[in-house]
Amino acid sequence: MSQSINFSTLSRTPHLLHLSPHSRFNRPLTSLSFRQFTLNHTSLITSSSSKLLHSPAERSVVAAAVSTDTAGIEVDTVTEAELKENGFRSTRRTKLICTIGPATCGFEQLEALAEGGMNVARLNMCHGTREWHRGVIRSVRRLNEEKGFAVAIMMDTEGSEIHMGDLGGESSAKSEDGEVWTFTVRAFDSSRPARTISVSYDGFAEDVRVGDELLVDGGMVRFEVIEKIGPDVKCLCTDPGLLLPRANLTFWRDGSLVRERNAMLPTISSKDWLDIDFGISEGVDFIAVSFVKSAEVINHLKSYLAARSCGGDVGVIAKIESIDSLTNLEEIILASDGAMVARGDLGAQIPLEQVPAAQQRIVKVCRALNKPVIVASQLLESMIEYPTPTRAEVADVSEAVRQRSDALMLSGESAMGQFPDKALTVLRSVSLRIERWWREEKRYESTPLQPIGSGFSDRISEEICNSAAKMANNLGVDAVFVYTKDGHMASLVSRCRPDCPIFAFTTTTSVRRRLNLQWGLIPFRLSFSEDMESNLNKTFSLLKSRGMIKSGDLVVAVSDMLQSIQVMNVP
Ligand SMILES: Nc1ncnc2c1ncn2[C@@H]1O[C@H](COP(=O)(O)OP(=O)(O)OP(=O)(O)O)[C@@H](O)[C@H]1O
Ligand SMILES: CC(=O)C(=O)O
Numbered sequence: 001m002s003q004s005i006n007f008s009t010l011s012r013t014p015h016l017l018h019l020s021p022h023s024r025f026n027r028p029l030t031s032l033s034f035r036q037f038t039l040n041h042t043s044l045i046t047s048s049s050s051k052l053l054h055s056p057a058e059r060s061v062v063a064a065a066v067s068t069d070t071a072g073i074e075v076d077t078v079t080e081a082e083l084k085e086n087g088f089r090s091t092r093r094t095k096l097i098c099t100i101g102p103a104t105c106g107f108e109q110l111e112a113l114a115e116g117g118m119n120v121a122r123l124n125m126c127h128g129t130r131e132w133h134r135g136v137i138r139s140v141r142r143l144n145e146e147k148g149f150a151v152a153i154m155m156d157t158e159g160s161e162i163h164m165g166d167l168g169g170e171s172s173a174k175s176e177d178g179e180v181w182t183f184t185v186r187a188f189d190s191s192r193p194a195r196t197i198s199v200s201y202d203g204f205a206e207d208v209r210v211g212d213e214l215l216v217d218g219g220m221v222r223f224e225v226i227e228k229i230g231p232d233v234k235c236l237c238t239d240p241g242l243l244l245p246r247a248n249l250t251f252w253r254d255g256s257l258v259r260e261r262n263a264m265l266p267t268i269s270s271k272d273w274l275d276i277d278f279g280i281s282e283g284v285d286f287i288a289v290s291f292v293k294s295a296e297v298i299n300h301l302k303s304y305l306a307a308r309s310c311g312g313d314v315g316v317i318a319k320i321e322s323i324d325s326l327t328n329l330e331e332i333i334l335a336s337d338g339a340m341v342a343r344g345d346l347g348a349q350i351p352l353e354q355v356p357a358a359q360q361r362i363v364k365v366c367r368a369l370n371k372p373v374i375v376a377s378q379l380l381e382s383m384i385e386y387p388t389p390t391r392a393e394v395a396d397v398s399e400a401v402r403q404r405s406d407a408l409m410l411s412g413e414s415a416m417g418q419f420p421d422k423a424l425t426v427l428r429s430v431s432l433r434i435e436r437w438w439r440e441e442k443r444y445e446s447t448p449l450q451p452i453g454s455g456f457s458d459r460i461s462e463e464i465c466n467s468a469a470k471m472a473n474n475l476g477v478d479a480v481f482v483y484t485k486d487g488h489m490a491s492l493v494s495r496c497r498p499d500c501p502i503f504a505f506t507t508t509t510s511v512r513r514r515l516n517l518q519w520g521l522i523p524f525r526l527s528f529s530e531d532m533e534s535n536l537n538k539t540f541s542l543l544k545s546r547g548m549i550k551s552g553d554l555v556v557a558v559s560d561m562l563q564s565i566q567v568m569n570v571p
């Protein structure tokens, strides 16, 4: 068997580097050859379309595809405007997630977030009624349908960690230094008695001991346990602050987190399973699983989704926010479709000063294993109340972008803050600036990406994507085009974090929405065929007619139908 690369060029001719032109993924390939297409100036296609066609059969395929595809290409108005105004280079690579809450649940508010760059809307099942969540999901769907957005929906499970009750409808309660509060497993029929907080975990009163420290939201408010009376635990406030509804509770003894029977609480509670069923029926794109401890629960959920016939349609995101999840990090991430650095609770479970190193490790492992990673919590916390962020917050956002995480997430800033749109604008502008700085400095990572594919054809796809990204950087191309049915090939290109944006063309709306979570991908929905030349022609024609690309733009194209890398100027 020979392994050869034949390279020849003609001026104004697209160069196509094929690994055996008509082979498919399931057929291992052993030869590299370089094929070229001649220009055909008598193309049957309109003058704005590409001139890559070289046989009457191909021309007729393209002509049919272009004329019958009434839907054309689906892309949102914001991306379209951005591409037209500022060109490829200016597009944002880091994706943005907004937690939706009372401040942002109206249709116009959601629309403002989508226009501000929200790629994913997150619904936290700790809060709100099912009707409320259904309303938000439907509004986002309507926004996508009416305005061409591809905002994905992520449902975040409540999990069964210990948390406070909902404060009987109050938005917060102030706890002052030296006050004695009662934490109890009793439920209240009517209004909440003064200085009393209900606790979600029945074993709470048994597990705590006098002298333990009780931390609300990882230390936003602190108490010391002074007395236990049946189901009631009397606590002295030692660090005053605001108690928010359903805030997380942890207790500490001699400087370590107490993990007694509460460590045995199920990761996915019965309420979570009902929420998951609801999410499936409403067609959410991602389920983020809170307090994951091992890969087992992720595998369990994935089997459940597969049994419900929506395995490929719902991505499972592991939230890394417990000590156990750090211990089993690699296996959890391998089992998942992505991970979230949930710094809020993580910072309540490990010492705060260890959180930055944990973040960096999680981001690296995700990148190595080709899973999208989200950095979440307190990115712009002060913007819940103030219209500008602190300098330290801007530095924190910059660091997450510099680590090249896939996505940044707003929590309270967008859910119940006073300046949700401004917070999103800060994320957007900081991301753009840091990404540009990275490119200007030519700061390529020195450590090469480790191979991840197990089968030979997976390895070929990976090598193609690695090479395409390298070629894109070395040749200074304007964009990588990737044609992908299931999105995998697009994720492999994204993993390389090339200098230029990645136009990801996919045939289904649900894959398009899911690609919206990954670094650098600009997802388009487009129906395409197995024939790459006709796909390219069609894409060039559609994008040119909408002013999103122009003649002369240099493009590298890969696809999961044909194992090839093609480099060409837009005709
Ligand atoms: N659907 C909602 N309805 C009402 N308030 C909400 C909603 N979602 C979020 N919030 C408010 O925004 C705050 C921050 O949201 P966030 O999603 O970070 O929640 P959290 O309670 O800190 O828990 P988690 O650890 O699950 O993120 C919440 O404490 C709550 O006050
Ligand atoms: C997002 C989340 O759950 C956390 O930071 O704890």
Ligand SMILES: [K+]
Binding pocket: 124, 125, 126, 156, 157, 158, 159, 290
């Ligand atoms: K949650």
Ligand SMILES: [Mg+2]
Binding pocket: 290, 321, 342, 344, 345
């Ligand atoms: Mg959490």
